[in-house]
Amino acid sequence: MIERAGPGPLRRLVVLRHAKSARPEGVTDHERPLAPRGLRDAPAAGRALAEADCLPGLALCSTAVRARRTWELAAAQWGTPPPVRHDPRLYHADVPRLLDVVRETPAEVETLLLIGHNPGLEDLVLTLAGDGLDDTLDRVRAKFPTSAIAVLSWRGAAWRDLAPGAALLTSLTVPRGGRR
Secondary structure, X not given: OOOOOOOXXXXXXXXXXXXXXXXXXXXXXXXXOEOHHXXXXXXXXXXXXXXXXXXXXXXXXXXXXXXXXXXXXXXXXXXXXXXXXXXXHHOOOOHHHHHHHHOOOOOOOOEEEEEXXXXXXXXXXXXXXXXXXXXXXXXXXXXXXXXOEEXXXXXXXXXXXXXXXXXEEEEEXXXXXXXX
């Protein structure tokens, strides 16, 4: 695997956009539930992370219902889910806010899962990725759909050192669950 050079351990930021949400009339944006497709895709995202050996040591999740439910369904696919922090700052956050939250991650966490919303997540991936394997960067630029998983790898002593262009986009996956 190609890695970005730098001091410190190899770290991975796994960026997961929430699964497809519904838009019921009279429900606020923050309270929107997952749509039937989202209910199928979120567990598929959890399985994809397990199959890729990309399980996090910590998850940071938006407080929006659709993000929390994505987390619950994905994490249910793992034997022992990691700790999760539901952070209201992640709800519709822009890149500076997302970076502020990520940089607070304890240094002992080597793989961090971030669950949130577009356009912030797509912008974050494109900001942090100095390069990408294969066509991953072009695919993110074209679209970062619901349930998309981007894996960014970098080396650093602490998460507070994560800087724009410092990471390598090693994979982009868009898991889809089968019909029930």
